[in-house]
Amino acid sequence: KRGPKVKIYYGRKKIDAYEGETVGAALCAAGINVFTRSVKYHRPRGMFCAIGKCSSCMMRVDGVPNVMTCVIPVRDGMRVEPQNCFPSASHDLYSIIDRLGFKFPAGFYYRLITRPRSLSALYLKLIRPLTGMGKFPTANRGFKPMTKSEQRETEVAVVGAGPAGLSAAIHAARLGCRVTLIDENPMLGGQLIKQTHMFFGSKEYFAGVRGIRISEKLAEEVKQHENIEALLNTSVVGLYEGNVLGIVQGNKFATMRAKKVIVSTGAYEKTLLFNNNDLPGVMGAGGVQTLMNVFGIKPGNEALMVGAGNVGLIISYQLLQAGVKVKGIVEAVPRIGGYFVHAAKIRRMGVPIYVSHTIKRTWGRRRVEGATIVQLDDRWKEVEGTEKDIKCDLICISVGLKPTYEFLYQAGCKMKFISELGGHVPLRTKNMETSVKGVYIPGDTGGIEEADTAMVGGKIAGISAALSLGYGDKEAEEFREKAIMELEDLRSGPTSARIRSGIEKALIEEG
Ligand code: FES
Numbered sequence: 001k002r003g004p005k006v007k008i009y010y011g012r013k014k015i016d017a018y019e020g021e022t023v024g025a026a027l028c029a030a031g032i033n034v035f036t037r038s039v040k041y042h043r044p045r046g047m048f049c050a051i052g053k054c055s056s057c058m059m060r061v062d063g064v065p066n067v068m069t070c071v072i073p074v075r076d077g078m079r080v081e082p083q084n085c086f087p088s089a090s091h092d093l094y095s096i097i098d099r100l101g102f103k104f105p106a107g108f109y110y111r112l113i114t115r116p117r118s119l120s121a122l123y124l125k126l127i128r129p130l131t132g133m134g135k136f137p138t139a140n141r142g143f144k145p146m147t148k149s150e151q152r153e154t155e156v157a158v159v160g161a162g163p164a165g166l167s168a169a170i171h172a173a174r175l176g177c178r179v180t181l182i183d184e185n186p187m188l189g190g191q192l193i194k195q196t197h198m199f200f201g202s203k204e205y206f207a208g209v210r211g212i213r214i215s216e217k218l219a220e221e222v223k224q225h226e227n228i229e230a231l232l233n234t235s236v237v238g239l240y241e242g243n244v245l246g247i248v249q250g251n252k253f254a255t256m257r258a259k260k261v262i263v264s265t266g267a268y269e270k271t272l273l274f275n276n277n278d279l280p281g282v283m284g285a286g287g288v289q290t291l292m293n294v295f296g297i298k299p300g301n302e303a304l305m306v307g308a309g310n311v312g313l314i315i316s317y318q319l320l321q322a323g324v325k326v327k328g329i330v331e332a333v334p335r336i337g338g339y340f341v342h343a344a345k346i347r348r349m350g351v352p353i354y355v356s357h358t359i360k361r362t363w364g365r366r367r368v369e370g371a372t373i374v375q376l377d378d379r380w381k382e383v384e385g386t387e388k389d390i391k392c393d394l395i396c397i398s399v400g401l402k403p404t405y406e407f408l409y410q411a412g413c414k415m416k417f418i419s420e421l422g423g424h425v426p427l428r429t430k431n432m433e434t435s436v437k438g439v440y441i442p443g444d445t446g447g448i449e450e451a452d453t454a455m456v457g458g459k460i461a462g463i464s465a466a467l468s469l470g471y472g473d474k475e476a477e478e479f480r481e482k483a484i485m486e487l488e489d490l491r492s493g494p495t496s497a498r499i500r501s502g503i504e505k506a507l508i509e510e511g
Pocket residue numbers: 046047048049050051052053054055056057058068069070071
């Protein structure tokens with residue numbers, strides 16, 4: 001259900017938006033695809049991940065530069081402007097630099113233009129204003145400087161309110177802890193809020209229930225606990241020694257000292273290397289789901305899906321339901337990765353699935369207008385002469401996720417690259433505690449898995465944090481042991497062999 005109508009301004013253009021919507025969603029709904037331009041080559045930039053993890057959508061909002069518009073909710077009268085362009089993002093005169101890109105290769109630095117010496121000062125004067133990300137904030141556009149730092153305390157800080165974070169907060173609160181749950185998005189639920197399909201798995205972990213309903217149930221329970229404080233639209237900008245978090249909420253900065261920190265920041269979407277992979281219209285699978293399922297916005301008219309795993313197949317079906325023509329699904333490996341039932345449904349709807357194929361390039365001036373796909377041989381080399389052009393305005397990249405790990409490196413956790421778990425992950429005990437005492441990592445942060453394993457992981461982390469603070473009793477300990485066994489059970493099938501091998505490499509002993 002949409003909130004009340006508001007007006008926002010994109011440059012001089014007045015745009016209708018609805019309360020609860022993000023700025024990025026409102027721009028997409030108004031048909032604006034080029035939000036801003038890149039710093040060096042002035043290439044067009046639009047929405048990619050829609051969850052504040054890629055920086056593709058950064059714009060100037062109410063005089064403040066570099067605001068991630070995909071997570072900032074609209075407000076009546078808000079002023080949104082593109083950055084790094086003149087006179088507008090869709091017609092940027094500086095985009096000539098992209099055409100002359102061969103003159104400015106990677107590593108080019110304008111201060112190295114020193115010949116002829118007499119002109120170097122002039123070069124600097126002309127080039128310097130073109131550098132840097134956006135312009136300094138201006139007071140006359142409603143910008144308010146950051147207020148003085150505030151110091152806060154909590155017993156358990158949970159960073160990230162997806163399935164793992166919600167479950168951790170609930171279980172720590174049930175045992176009596178004072179919990180602060182922090183998320184940069186305007187809603188609780190993380191990626192669950194965009195998942196309209198029914199979950200597989202065990203009944204205890206919501207099999208047969210839609211992701212969005214699971215997030216509502218968990219959010220409802222969070223609200224019932226008076227000892228959980230939920231801070232939404234709030235970013236955690238650092239995790240420092242002694243479990244001190246730096247947090248930013250609007251124009252307020254605060255430090256929060258937590259006795260225990262549960263990092264459930266989830267994952268990033270992976271992307272692929274191909275020519276023009278940064279054009280607006282190339283989107284991550286999660287970004288496409290956010291536009292369609294959270295905000296009711298059609299992300300394009302003709303789509304090409306890259307990746308035939310379950311996510312790629314399910315989103316292709318959802319795109320078809322939303323009236324988008326899916327022109328094909330490409331999959332690099334010689335077989336379809338998702339369930340047969342999903343693939344059969346998609347094929348019956350007339351969508352071709354090209355296995356042993358990849359995307360070679362996209363084309364288009366300001367947004368995607370088409371793509372070229374190509375066949376791969378058994379050594380992953382492109383087979384010459386097999387290129388096929390597909391006209392489309394949306395390319396949905398569904399090639400998996402990788403854990404978000406920045407905080408954990410910053411906190412000094414011992415990390416390891418484990419490909420079975422999706423990338424760099426922290427070493428952890430079976431109670432989800434990292435090598436840094438008092439820092440726990442349930443969910444995709446510790447390795448890419450499913451929502452049910454994230455919820456069980458959250459349960460283990462929440463109970464462990466509470467037990468280490470002196471809450472709970474023998475019964476809570478037994479409950480945690482049972483949860484550890486449940487997690488092993490969920491990972492016991494033949495399809496989880498890779499995960500089991502990854503977890504084995506990441507486990508460390510208590511103490
Ligand atoms: S950060 Fe906004 S689209 Fe990725």
